[in-house]
Amino acid sequence: xxxxxxxAISSAFALNACAQQNPTIVKYAKLITAxxxxxxxSIIASDAxxxxxxxKPGAEKAANYIAAEFKRLGxxxxxxxxxxxxxxxxxxxxxxxxxxxxGKAFTYAKDFYLIGTYPDNSLTANEIVFxxxxxxxxxGNTDLTGKILLWVNEDKPEAxxxxxxxxxxxxxRTRIIKNLQNKKPLAILAANPGIAAALTRFGNSMTSPRLTxxxxxxxxxxxxxxxxxxxxxxxxxxxxxxxxTYDQLKTASASAVNQPLTVKxxxxxxxxxxxxxxxxxxxxxxxxxxxxxxEVLVFSAHYxxxxxxxxxxxxxKVNNGADDDGxxxxxxxxxxxxxSQAKKDGHGxxxxxxxxxxxxxxxxxxxxxxxxxxxxxxxxxxxxxLNIDMIxxxxxxxxxxxxxxxxxxxxxxxxxxxxxxxVGENANNTYTKLHLDYKYDDPNDPNRFYYRSDxxxxxxxxxxxxxxxxxxxxxxxxxxxxxxxxxxxxxxKRAQLVFYTGWDLANRDKRPFVDGKVSEETx
Numbered sequence: 054x055x056x057x058x059x060x061a062i063s064s065a066f067a068l069n070a071c072a073q074q075n076p077t078i079v080k081y082a083k084l085i086t087a088x089x090x091x092x093x094x095s096i097i098a099s100d101a102x103x104x105x106x107x108x109k110p111g112a113e114k115a116a117n118y119i120a121a122e123f124k125r126l127g128x129x130x131x132x133x134x135x136x137x138x139x140x141x142x143x144x145x146x147x148x149x150x151x152x153x154x155x156g157k158a159f160t161y162a163k164d165f166y167l168i169g170t171y172p173d174n175s176l177t178a179n180e181i182v183f184x185x186x187x188x189x190x191x192x193g194n195t196d197l198t199g200k201i202l203l204w205v206n207e208d209k210p211e212a213x214x215x216x217x218x219x220x221x222x223x224x225x226r227t228r229i230i231k232n233l234q235n236k237k238p239l240a241i242l243a244a245n246p247g248i249a250a251a252l253t254r255f256g257n258s259m260t261s262p263r264l265t266x267x268x269x270x271x272x273x274x275x276x277x278x279x280x281x282x283x284x285x286x287x288x289x290x291x292x293x294x295x296x297x298t299y300d301q302l303k304t305a306s307a308s309a310v311n312q313p314l315t316v317k318x319x320x321x322x323x324x325x326x327x328x329x330x331x332x333x334x335x336x337x338x339x340x341x342x343x344x345x346x347x348e349v350l351v352f353s354a355h356y357x358x359x360x361x362x363x364x365x366x367x368x369x370k371v372n373n374g375a376d377d378d379g380x381x382x383x384x385x386x387x388x389x390x391x392x393s394q395a396k397k398d399g400h401g402x403x404x405x406x407x408x409x410x411x412x413x414x415x416x417x418x419x420x421x422x423x424x425x426x427x428x429x430x431x432x433x434x435x436x437x438x439l440n441i442d443m444i445x446x447x448x449x450x451x452x453x454x455x456x457x458x459x460x461x462x463x464x465x466x467x468x469x470x471x472x473x474x475x476v477g478e479n480a481n482n483t484y485t486k487l488h489l490d491y492k493y494d495d496p497n498d499p500n501r502f503y504y505r506s507d508x509x510x511x512x513x514x515x516x517x518x519x520x521x522x523x524x525x526x527x528x529x530x531x532x533x534x535x536x537x538x539x540x541x542x543x544x545x546k547r548a549q550l551v552f553y554t555g556w557d558l559a560n561r562d563k564r565p566f567v568d569g570k571v572s573e574e575t576x
Contacts, residue, residue, distance in 0.1 A: 074483055078556050081395045082484065082549045085387040087541035090548070093122075094383045094445070097356070098375035098536050105374060106360025107264060107413045107420075108144065108331035115356045115382075116336050119410045122386050123338030126393040128408065131339035131429050140412055140423045142331040145170045146262035151323035152281075154290045162252055162260040165242075165283040169275050170265060173325035176201065176239050181291055183314040185306030187229040195313045197236040201320055203291055203299075204233065206243035206282070210307050217499045220245040220282065224497075234277040240322060241280045244288040244299060252284075255530055258359045264331060264416040266423055279324070292316050335420045336410035337429060340392060342559070345403040349430045350559050351438040351516075352388055352406065352551065353421065353507050354381030355414030362532050369532035376523070376534050380445030382410060384548035391552055402559035404436065411507045414442070421507035425514055432511070436564035437473060438518045439555055440508035444547040445539040448524020450492075458540060460488035461547045462522040465503055468496065469569035470517035473558075476565065477519050480553040487550055493522070515571050521551055 096102075096118060103111030120136035130136045147167055152159045159165060182200045185191045186209040208216040208225055217223050222230070233241055252259060288299035295302065295316045305311055336356065342348070358374025373379070389408045395401065407430060413419030425432065444461065451457040467474035481489055493502045503509065508518035523543075528534040558565070 077395075077400060078553065079484070081391040081400070082552050084391045084394055085545050085548050085552060087545045089390070090383050090387055090544050091536075091539075091541050093386050094375060094379050094539060094541075095536050097382055098373040098379040100371045100373070102373075104360040104372040105356060105358045107333050107357045107416050108142065109360055111360065112333070112357050112412060116334050116410070116412070119336045119356060119382065119386070120338075123336070123389065123408065126338070126389050127397070128338035128340055128389060128393065131337050131407070136336055136338060137334040138337055138424065138427075138429065140333045140335055140420050141267040142264045142333050142413065142419060143267045144262045144264055144329050144331045146327040147171070147324060148327065149322070149324045151175075151321050153319075153321045154287070155293070155319050157290060159287055162256045164287045165248075165281050166252065166256075166260045167279055167281050167324065168263060169279060170263070170326055171275050171279050171324065174279075174323070176320075176322040178239065178320050179317065180315050181242070181318045181320060183292060183295075183302055183316060184233070185303070185311060185313070187233050189232070190310050191306065191313065192236075193312060197233070197238045197313075200238045201322075202233060202238045202241045203288060204241055204243050205303050205306060206245040218246070219499050220247040220251060221499075221501055223499075223501075230280060238278045240278050242283050242288070242291065243280050244283050244285060246285050248282050249284045249286070257363050258415070258530060264333075264413060264419060266419055267330065281322075291318055291320070294318060333412045333420070335412055335424055338389060338408040340389075340396060340402065340406040340408075342402050342405040346405045347434055348404045348564055349435050350402070350404050350406050350555060351409055351435060351511070352385050352441070352555060353409040353411055353438055354378055354385045354441045355411040355420065355507055356382045357412050357415055357420075359415050359530055367532065372530065372532050373535050375536045375539050376443050376445045376526070377529065378414070378442045379536075380443060380539060380544050381441035381521075384441045384444055384544065384551060385410065387545070387548050388552045388555065392555075402556075404559045405430070406555070406559060414507055418507055418510055421510040425510040432514050432516055435511065435516050437558050438508050438511040438516055439551050439558075440506055440511075440518060440520045441548070441551060442506040442520065443523050444521055445541070445544040446523050446526050446528075447540065447543075449526050450524055456488045458543050459486075459546075460490055461550065462493050462502075462524055463489045463491060464494050464520040464522060465508060465512060466494070466517075466519040467569070468494075468503070468518075469512060469515065469571070470565040470567050471569075473517045473519065473565040476557050476561075477554050480557055481550055484553045485546055485550040487546065513571060515567060517565050517567060519554065521547060523547070
């Protein structure tokens with residue numbers, strides 16, 4: 054009790070001490086401007102950078118641009134004299150050459166998709182097993198070895214709660230899938246009503262070759278049963294011989310405990326994976342601190358995006374990614390500029406600062422994963438990661454609202470450290486006075502934003518984080534994510550908030566106290 058009481062007093066003192074604006078900090082925050090942000094982003098998100106897809110020339114151009122800016126600002130090159138940390142990747146092009154149900158062929162990227170790296174295989178069966186929501190009470194003692202399973206990829210409804218029906222895996226469903234795979238089926242067909250729309254909108258990126266971090270001794274392949282994500286139309290064809298629709302079977306599974314249902318269905322699946330090495334780099338700029346230089350504050354943003362639009366009928370061939378995450382990359386450059394000028398003027402940070410441009414975020418948080426497993430600076434000495442991913446637009450939920458140009462979503466600030474949350478709140482209350490929206494600040498959020506950007510690879514190692522985000526919009530992962538649609542004054546103000554928060558963290562006497570639990574969740 055005594056320790057808690059003293060901590061509360063010290064926290065209150067810190068908050069009161071920061072209530073007055075510090076003119077020195079304000080001076081450098083004002084160097085973060087809309088005009089300068091526009092200059093950077095107009096280059097980074099230009100057609101010349103071809104959407105900055107990891108492993109492609111556009112991403113290499115972006116990496117070189119960021120490194121040149123770090124050098125111009127006087128930041129040190131911390132990777133053996135280089136600004137680049139090589140991230141060894143392998144491109145895995147999964148080719149599904151056959152998906153036939155009762156003689157009817159279905160199309161990859163239209164009716165289904167498959168993610169992962171699997172051994173080449175050809176599967177046939179004359180029946181499928183509908184396992185409902187896949188819970189233990191539904192499966193019972195049924196032997197699923199060597200079977201092809203049809204599974205409801207939704208959280209099972211429970212009284213008093215609204216189930217998560219998104220096609221994105223939740224913690225509950227991840228555990229169910231692992232349990233099903235442990236029963237040694239041939240394959241799992243995961244049906245969800247959102248798959249068709251997702252493939253229509255994001256099909257190119259969802260089904261493009263997958264990148265994985267190259268492991269020592271060669272990339273390993275998944276020995277578990279592959280999980281095919283399928284549309285409801287395909288699911289209906291699979292259960293047609295039962296005399297019921299897929300939705301009827303799902304409804305029955307939701308309202309009662311049913312045993313798995315075997316349905317006579319001729320099905321053939323054939324797939325293989327083509328591999329090649331890919332060049333990719335994280336970009337690191339380092340500013341050494343003074344008396345607390347062994348501790349490191351990280352500002353991160355991913356500079357990659359999803360590349361070119363492969364639709365031959367598309368008028369706009371470039372997914373520019375101005376907001377995602379050209380805006381965050383621009384924010385990092387602006388924050389680095391402010392800190393660099395402060396250091397030149399004799400106001401350098403007490404702690405060291407790492408400005409981290411991550412590659413491969415759109416491919417599965419790969420650059421930040423590699424950094425977290427091969428850190429240039431020990432994670433034990435890393436006090437916080439302030440991650441910026443999309444801060445240049447108004448999200449769909451704020452369009453037309455009075456505070457549409459004065460908000461930002463803040464995610465994860467209190468999950469590992471209540472003190473970090475207070476630091477972020479105090480910086481905002483003292484300086485920027487944005488509306489900090491914590492709607493998505495929940496590990497159980499159906500959108501799973503906490504798990505979907507680079508901060509998570511720090512958080513899972515116990516490093517406190519704050520993730521700054523403007524929310525999705527109609528141009529998310531679309532060619533319409535253009536520089537012309539960026540609200541640069543809002544981008545600059547959000548970046549200033551991150552700067553103010555970082556200034557406090559870099560200069561306070563104690564690093565944020567970690568009092569939360571590390572999540573074991575996966576993306």
